[in-house]
Amino acid sequence: xxxxxxxxxxxxxxxxxxxxxxxxxxxxxxxxxxxxxxxxxxxxxxxxxxxxxxxxxxxxxxxxxxxxxxxxxxxxxxxxxxxxxxxxxxxxxxxxxxxxxxxxxxxxxxxxxxxxxxxxxxxxxxxxxxxxxxxxxxxxxxxxxxxxxxxxxxxxxxxxxxxxxxxxxxxxxxxxxxxxxxxxxxxxxxxxxxxxxxxxxxxxxxxxxxxxxxxxxxxxxxxxxxxxxxxxxxxxxxxxxxxxxxxxxxxxxxxxxxxxxxxxxxxxxxxxxxxxxxxxxxxxxxxxxxxxxxxxxxxxxxxxxxxxxxxxxxxxxxxxxxxxxxxxxxxxxxxxxxxxxxxxxxxxxxxxxxxxxxxxxxxxxxxxxxxxxxxxxxxxxxxxxxxxxxxxxxxxxxxxxxxxxxxxxxxxxxxxxxxxxxxxxxxxxxxx
Numbered sequence: 001x002x003x004x005x006x007x008x009x010x011x012x013x014x015x016x017x018x019x020x021x022x023x024x025x026x027x028x029x030x031x032x033x034x035x036x037x038x039x040x041x042x043x044x045x046x047x048x049x050x051x052x053x054x055x056x057x058x059x060x061x062x063x064x065x066x067x068x069x070x071x072x073x074x075x076x077x078x079x080x081x082x083x084x085x086x087x088x089x090x091x092x093x094x095x096x097x098x099x100x101x102x103x104x105x106x107x108x109x110x111x112x113x114x115x116x117x118x119x120x121x122x123x124x125x126x127x128x129x130x131x132x133x134x135x136x137x138x139x140x141x142x143x144x145x146x147x148x149x150x151x152x153x154x155x156x157x158x159x160x161x162x163x164x165x166x167x168x169x170x171x172x173x174x175x176x177x178x179x180x181x182x183x184x185x186x187x188x189x190x191x192x193x194x195x196x197x198x199x200x201x202x203x204x205x206x207x208x209x210x211x212x213x214x215x216x217x218x219x220x221x222x223x224x225x226x227x228x229x230x231x232x233x234x235x236x237x238x239x240x241x242x243x244x245x246x247x248x249x250x251x252x253x254x255x256x257x258x259x260x261x262x263x264x265x266x267x268x269x270x271x272x273x274x275x276x277x278x279x280x281x282x283x284x285x286x287x288x289x290x291x292x293x294x295x296x297x298x299x300x301x302x303x304x305x306x307x308x309x310x311x312x313x314x315x316x317x318x319x320x321x322x323x324x325x326x327x328x329x330x331x332x333x334x335x336x337x338x339x340x341x342x343x344x345x346x347x348x349x350x351x352x353x354x355x356x357x358x359x360x361x362x363x364x365x366x367x368x369x370x371x372x373x374x375x376x377x378x379x380x381x382x383x384x385x386x387x388x389x390x391x392x393x394x395x396x397x398x399x400x401x402x403x404x405x406x407x408x409x410x411x412x413x414x415x416x417x418x419x420x421x422x423x424x425x426x427x428x429x430x431x432x
Contacts, residue, residue, distance in 0.1 A: 001031050005115040012119040012177070019175075020116060024182030027070060027108045032063050035107040039100075046099035047081045047196045055100050066101055073182070076189055077102045079196040080209050086339070094163075096195055096209025106213035109186060113217055116177055121220060122228045127249030128216035134312045135376065135428050137248045138330070141311065142430050144255055145328050149242045151291040152262040154254040155309040156269060157284035161250035162215070163207040165222055166277040167191050170208075173225045190214065206277070219249060226276045227252070235265055253311050255290075262287050292326035294318050310335070314376070330430075332374050332382040340370065341389050345397075348390075352397045360419055363390075367422050375427040383424035391416070 004026060011018060036059060041052040055062055069075040080096030087093035098106060114130070121129065126137035144150060171188060178184055195202045195209065208215045231245045231254070241257025243265070256262040266287060270280050286309070289297040294306035295318060308317040314330040321327045332340075344366065351359060367390065375383060395412050 001026070001034060001111070005111060008112070009115045009119055012116045016120065019177060019179035021179035023112055023178075024180045024186075026112050027105065027186075029063055029067050031108045031111070032066060032104050033059070035104045035111075036063070038107065039103060043103075044083065044097045045081075046097050046102065047078055048099040048101075050100040052100065062101070063104075066104070070105070070186075073185065075105070075186075077105070077193040079194040079201055080212065082195045082197040082202075082209075083211075086343075093210065095211035096215075097211050098193075098213065102190075102193075103213055105186070106190065109183070109190075110214045110217050112183070113178075113214070113221075117217065117221055117224070120177070121224055122232060124232065124245050125220060125224065125228055125247050127247065127251075128220065134248060134373070137246055138312060138314065138376065139430055139432075141246045141253060141255075141316075142328050142330075144244045144246065145291055146326065148244065148255070149257045149291075150244070150255040151289060151293050151297070152256045152259050153288050153290040153309055154256065154262050154266055154269075155284075155286050155288065155311070156252060156254065156266070157281040158250050158273065159279045159281040161278065162210050162219060164278055165208045165219065166206060169226075169276050170218060170222050173221055176225075187214075187218070216249065222276075223247065223250065226273065226278070230272055235268070239265075248312055251312060253309070259287070259289075290316075290318060313374070314379070319378075329378040330376065331379050332386070337382060337386065340386065341393075344386075344390055345393050348393050348397045352401050360421075363394075364420075364422055371422065371424055372427055375425060377426060377428065377430040380424065380426060383426075387421075387424050391421075 008020065008023065012020075036052070036056065039052050043052075045051055066075070078099040078101075080098050080102075083095050083097060084092035085095060118130065124140075126132045126134070126140070145153075167188070170191070171184065174184060174187060190212075191208060192204060194204050208218050228245070228247065231243075236243050239256070239258075239261045241261060242255075243257070243261065244255045246253050246255075254262070254265060256265065266285070273280060286307075288294075288307040288309060289301070290306060290309065298304070298306045306318040308315050310316070310333045313333055313336040315333045316328055316330045319327050319329040347366070348363075351362070354362075367387070370386060371383065374386075395409070398412075
């Protein structure tokens with residue numbers, strides 16, 4: 001499989017106009033077996049409630065029947081099971097969890113499509129791509145503003161992107177590269193599989209559910225044609241100054257040298273996205289002076305300091321280095337910080353009766369996960385604040401396990417040395 005995918009990738013890279021007319025056969029027994037081995041056994045189950053362990057008990061027979069249905073074109077994905085996770089304090093984010101068998105097919109399909117589209121995707125795109133991360137996008141943004149001639153930032157947001165992906169436009173985009181009717185039929189059936197919530201079926205006329213294995217790739221295909229290529233080939237062409245875009249999934253930031261071009265772009269962006277049935281969340285979108293000249297511009301506009309913008313969980317602000325040179329700095333955004341503290345409070349409160357060793361093992365892992373993402377250059381203060389908030393939450397809720405107080409402050413802080421909780425540290429250098 002790896003050899004075949006390498007060959008496909010090579011062909012796609014060599015000829016950007018090539019249409020692949022015979023790739024459906026790559027979704028076979030071997031590929032699906034490999035997909036099964038790569039599945040996380042702890043992931044949530046779909047409407048069939050089948051786990052990896054259950055499916056694997058008679059794996060060869062199950063895979064054989066699945067491949068037979070794919071060959072007969074009788075395979076139809078089951079509806080995704082809708083569940084919700086917190087988005088912010090006021091709203092929940094809907095997820096669509098596919099059935100286990102559908103996860104296998106989607107994983108195999110993703111590998112095939114990825115081999116083709118990774119050759120097409122532009123360097124400005126970072127979301128859900130191999131060997132690219134949120135930190136890479138942040139580094140690119142930092143270098144663009146600090147080293148370039150950027151003076152204005154368009155902080156834009158697409159309203160409910162994953163819920164409003166237009167199926168017909170997506171299929172048209174795919175048909176530019178995919179000529180195999182079996183693959184196109186498979187994608188269309190996945191898009192139309194529907195959602196099941198509390199036993200009620202809901203058809204999907206638009207959108208691609210978050211939680212689907214292949215959904216991030218399809219979203220990248222959609223925005224590659226609807227946004228990325230348009231910006232690089234059209235917007236940058238009519239800009240007399242520097243213009244750059246950095247995108248992670250449906251989150252993106254556009255940087256401009258001149259204000260009039262930033263404003264012109266924003267007007268064009270509304271029309272461009274509207275063409276593909278997408279809308280800009282105007283209440284979350286703004287044009288701000290940002291860059292090495294932002295301080296002077298802000299004073300002329302009557303503000304004490306330049307405005308800030310949020311991207312990928314960090315608030316970016318203009319500052320200076322120790323030598324007085326302009327620098328972009330970042331810290332955990334207020335919204336994300338509040339969410340993370342609330343999530344930690346809920347977990348400690350709900351698990352305070354757990355055995356101490358297990359409790360501390362999970363708590364250490366949670367802290368390390370937080371440090372791994374938020375431990376980026378300039379964010380030490382917010383990291384330490386999160387650590388101290390966690391300590392205070394522990395003291396509060398561990399003392400409420402019974403009517404008797406478990407710890408005095410002195411005893412508790414003496415025990416912290418025994419707990420060996422990891423201390424905050426910067427793990428990501430924005431300049432490397």
